[in-house]
Amino acid sequence: MKYLDEYRNPGKVKTLLREIASITTRNWVIMEICGGQTHAFLHHGLDAMLPPQIELVHGPGCPVCVTPLEQIDKAIAIASRPDVIFTSYGDMLRVPGSTKDLFSVRAGGGDVHVVYSPLEAVQTAEGNPDKQVVFFAIGFETTAPANAMAVLQARNKHIKNFSVLVSHVRVPPAMEAILGSKSNRVQGFLAAGHVCAVMGFHEYPPIAEKYHVPIVVTGFEPIDLLNGMVSAVKQLEAGRAEAENQYQRAVKFEGNESAQRTIRSVFESVDRKWRGIGIIPQSGWGLNPDFAEFDAENRFDVGNIFTQESPLCIAGEILQGLKRPLQCAAFGRQCTQQTPLGAPMVSAEGACAAYYKYHRDVVYE
């Protein structure tokens, strides 16, 4: 744990908090894009240690939260077929579709497996030639290389009973959508370090310049988050708006070019619907035509699934940083981890789940 403990040093945390307090002269709204960062802030109790002038808002960077309802309904329809072994990362199993979740499909006899890597799903396909094996390929740029690799491996091994249900999303178009919205309040970004470890941050300087907003690439430990905050506040106070890297131990400007090549060899940029937000142009990846044979949506008849979101929860506003979970009237009352109204309450990386787990006392005090 030495590699982590040095980034959780209480003395260094205090020094950085003092520095943030000393340089902050005005109110600032700063968004951390990634759900992992939201949870890290709350898990360590860091959110409450920041100066009151800094309003932390939580971005749409939770892959589970933003996977649209119809994709989940498609997953449920496919997983319910007797000829299918449906494989997924664990988080997705609890997310509500229109009428049920993947756990309920499993309880009803569906063959639903949790995997730790998409390559396990390919192995499952190899070992079960009489079944169709489907992998639910969701997530941001972090999961895309491994998911692309699984498709490549399936092609190289001539595996015909493997396919992927794709719902990949990309961070930069979402940032632009938030900044370009007339209701935007975000003045600075902490960018997701693990996304940048794959993609680099060469896409960020033009966004910082166009919308005049500082973007600081930040890691996930308390010292990382506070270093990112120091940089963001310094820029805001000085009227600067640049893309900066505070996660140099993991992130290079150009990113991991080999991983990017793998992604681009299998996926192409497509318009993508985000749950709670809507369609954001060119914000996702879909299989390119060369790999259409591995597309579960082509293999199974799920093209006619359309769903209607209910206006019962404010997840859309939460995901854009317009409101915080504790400002939701349903939070901790009608909406709990056992009875989620929206995906941000379900996912391990959801902002509402983070507040429910670490701070729901605030509602009742």
Next chain:
Amino acid sequence: MNEFDFEGYTCPVPLRPNETVILGHGSGGTLSRDLLRRLFLPELGKAAPRALDDSAVVEIDGQRFALTTDSHVVSPLFFPGGDIGRLAICGTVNDLAMVGAKPIALTCGFVLEEGLPFETLQRVAASMQAAAQEAGVYIAAGDTKVVQKGGADQLFINTSGIGKIADGVNISGANAKEGDVVIVSGTIGDHGIAVLSAREDLGFETMLESDVAPLNHLVEAMLAAGEVHVLRDPTRGGLATSLVEISEQSNVTIEIEEQTLPFKPAVKAACEMLGFDPLWIANEGKLVAFVKESDAEKVLDAMKKTKYGGGAAMIGKVMGVRKSQVRLKTAIGGTRLVDMLPGEMLPRIC
């Protein structure tokens, strides 16, 4: 990009309450509690406070006995540091010990899947006998059923137990008092991560062993050393779930300190990697105790002299606030809530 209008976009319909049992109902966390409170307790009898303790306490002719039952369905049957047989004996012995009882006798019921090798069953039976001997209990009765291939996963074991509670001993989750010191008997989460590593073949370099062990002798030493108010073995749902349950039963605020929590580095690292909260990971040979403040040092010293209490540590205290809540002071100086395990623990995506 053109200006993007987010107006009108909202998020999903509520998921209806589960109408069927899902795996999370067996996780030991919130879903398990809901099943108990909404379905079993109203159907099977009026809920008594002790129904939420590890064992029931029954009085016969002025003498108090502890009574408990537990079923074991672990996969794989054999894991580093233990097996389903040792687990079955220790789990029931520990449930009896957690109300301060001296375990006397156990029963065991086996559900066997057609095709189970005799050799497997023999190994399990030998392990059960060894664990019973270590705890000083005897297996008084048993039952065997065989189901068709596919009707069970190799082998399920149910164990029931009875124990005697000495005069003057009064231990319950409802007995936590302001000022009580919270003590755990050793490192947390070893069993859950050891079983997970064996089941999922995660390939961790460090071989973790389960902590599965009978804790009745440890409890005897504790009761002889000082005034103990609450005992619980934090099995499914982990330490966090046990503490939240105790805070609710006793209506108290419990504050624990992250820096004092004993974890093996391999457990902490595995949890970091998988996105698990180590406070939610199962234990099978650890207990958490709430001890009268003035007796805490004596009880801790007594624990450290026993076979299974060597790693005992004080981790927190009961605050002077009548509100059921568990708070954690983080290592970097922050404060947050500690919650029950919501359902099945799921590895994170990225």
